[in-house]
Amino acid sequence: xxxxxxxxxxxxxxxxxxxxxxxxxxxxxxxxxxxxxxxxxxxxxxxxxxxxxxxxxxxxxxxxxxxxxxxxxxxxxxxxxxxxxxxxxxxxxxxxxxxxxxxxxxxxxxxxxxxxxxxxxxxxxxxxxxxxxxxxxxxxxxxxxxxxxxxxxxxxxxxxxxxxxxxxxxxxxxxxxxxxxxxxxxxxxxxxxxxxxxxxxxxxxxxxxxxxxxxxxxxxxxxxxxxxxxxxxxxxxxxxxxxxxxxxxxxxxxxxxxxxxxxxxxxxxxxxxxxxxxxxxxxxxxxxxxxxxxxxxxxxxxxxxxxxxxxxxxxxxxxxxxxxxxxxxxxxxxxxxxxxxxxxxxxxxxxxxxxxxxxxxxxxxxxxxxxxxxxxxxxxxxxxxxxxxxxxxxxxxxxxxxxxxxxxxxxxxx
Numbered sequence: 049x050x051x052x053x054x055x056x057x058x059x060x061x062x063x064x065x066x067x068x069x070x071x072x073x074x075x076x077x078x079x080x081x082x083x084x085x086x087x088x089x090x091x092x093x094x095x096x097x098x099x100x101x102x103x104x105x106x107x108x109x110x111x112x113x114x115x116x117x118x119x120x121x122x123x124x125x126x127x128x129x130x131x132x133x134x135x136x137x138x139x140x141x142x143x144x145x146x147x148x149x150x151x152x153x154x155x156x157x158x159x160x161x162x163x164x165x166x167x168x169x170x171x172x173x174x175x176x177x178x179x180x181x182x183x184x185x186x187x188x189x190x191x192x193x194x195x196x197x198x199x200x201x202x203x204x205x206x207x208x209x210x211x212x213x214x215x216x217x218x219x220x221x222x223x224x225x226x227x228x229x230x231x232x233x234x235x236x237x238x239x240x241x242x243x244x245x246x247x248x249x250x251x252x253x254x255x256x257x258x259x260x261x262x263x264x265x266x267x268x269x270x271x272x273x274x275x276x277x278x279x280x281x282x283x284x285x286x287x288x289x290x291x292x293x294x295x296x297x298x299x300x301x302x303x304x305x306x307x308x309x310x311x312x313x314x315x316x317x318x319x320x321x322x323x324x325x326x327x328x329x330x331x332x333x334x335x336x337x338x339x340x341x342x343x344x345x346x347x348x349x350x351x352x353x354x355x356x357x358x359x360x361x362x363x364x365x366x367x368x369x370x371x372x373x374x375x376x377x378x379x380x381x382x383x384x385x386x387x388x389x390x391x392x393x394x395x396x397x398x399x400x401x402x403x404x405x406x407x408x409x410x411x412x413x414x415x416x417x418x419x420x421x422x423x424x425x426x427x428x429x430x431x432x433x434x435x436x437x438x439x440x441x442x443x444x445x446x447x448x449x450x451x452x453x454x455x456x457x458x459x460x461x462x
Contacts, residue, residue, distance in 0.1 A: 062121055070114045073107050076345045080104045083371050086439045095253060096440045098246060098356050099347045100371065101239045107345070108232045115225045122218045129211040133204060140200045143193060246357040253357055261363065263394025267444070268366050271409055274388050274400055275448060278407075286320060319405070327404030330382055337381040337459050338427055340410055340445050344372035347442055350455040367409065367446030368456045374435045378410050378443055380424045381460070389416050395444065396434045411444035 083100045246253055348369040355361040384403040391397055397413040401424060414434035418424060435441040447454040 063118065066114055066118045070111055073111045076107050077104055079343055079345060094438055095356060098242045101235060101242060103345050103347060105235045105239060108228055108235060112225060112228050115221050119218055119221050122214050126211060126214045129207055129214060133207045136200055136204045136207060143197045143200060146193060243357060259394060263392060267392045267395045267411055270392055271400060275407055275451060278387055278402060323404045327406060330403045330406045334459050336461050339460055340378050340381055340443055341370055341372040341376050344370040347371040350457060366453050367444055369442045369444055371442050372433055374441045376433045377429045378413055378431045378433055379427045379429050381408055383425050386418050386420055386422045386424060389420055399430050405450055407448040409446040412442055
């Protein structure tokens with residue numbers, strides 16, 4: 049899930065965005081805990097258990113960072129409140145002094161006879177009227193001063209209450225930070241324990257890794273072949289359409305050998321207006337695609353990286369492994385056409401969907417609810433995730449740009 053730019057939002061909106069983000073992170077931690085509980089029921093330490101703990105640690109570190117951001121934001125608001133209160137107090141003191149002077153002046157001229165003499169000593173009737181208006185305005189001015197003093201005092205009380213609330217919020221967040229740091233230390237200790245247990249089972253881990261890598265390789269080869277086939281078939285259709293158009297223009301038959309051949313690169317021959325539009329729509333949703341499962345976290349990222357327990361061993365992931373709940377529905381991340389539904393040993397059922405030049409692949413499904421050639425919408429259910437014998441419930445999700453593999457994390461909504 050991405051945050052709005054703070055420079056474009058109010059402090060209250062910033063607090064709300066940070067709070068919503070913290071709730072999302074805590075939900076991911078909760079899901080990781082559930083995965084751990086399900087895995088431990090097998091009474092067998094697995095790499096999946098280690099991945100879940102590692103994910104908890106990374107997510108909890110993000111929660112702590114989020115809390116610190118909120119504390120920093122509140123500190124700024126507290127300082128602003130203090131500055132506001134200082135200004136209001138200065139204004140109140142100024143008003144009180146002015147009011148005291150006006151009261152003193154009124155006391156000195158409190159004699160009714162003096163006021164009458166002030167009016168009657170006027171040189172003209174118009175001047176007398178103006179003096180009466182002046183006396184009335186002066187009286188109104190004192191009344192307004194008194195009202196302004198009362199209003200400023202109320203504003204100070206409101207500002208002080210707001211400051212108290214901010215300080216209370218800060219204390220609550222600092223308490224959360226302390227609690228999360230304690231949980232983080234416990235998670236790290238647990239990670240160390242599980243890592244040690246797995247290192248003692250190196251032979252078994254290596255065997256499982258080899259099986260997983262072999263299955264991933266078969267999946268990769270199958271997807272490459274299917275995408276190449278899809279492109280070739282589209283190329284032939286477009287080539288035939290262009291020959292037919294050329295034949296109509298020249299008066300020749302659609303199969304005439306004298307018709308001019310397309311000059312575009314072979315892999316670009318199928319870029320019809322529909323394909324171009326679909327591809328552009330897909331690209332516009334980069335960093336904003338919905339996740340293929342409603343609740344989940346990335347258990348293993350894209351690309352080549354070190355194995356979590358085997359020193360010096362590099363593993364390669366053509367997509368991302370998303371851990372989720374058993375029985376969770378898997379959905380298309382964007383509108384498109386189901387290109388192929390197939391099986392690969394070790395990867396379960398797979399659905400390949402085309403989105404113009406882009407393709408998305410969903411592997412490790414227990415069942416599929418779509419068929420080849422079917423048009424699907426964004427977030428439409430395409431199947432149910434599989435849970436293996438060790439209790440692992442993960443979806444392998446990939447994004448391809450024709451024959452190029454892309455990092456799904458750069459496309460999914462964060």
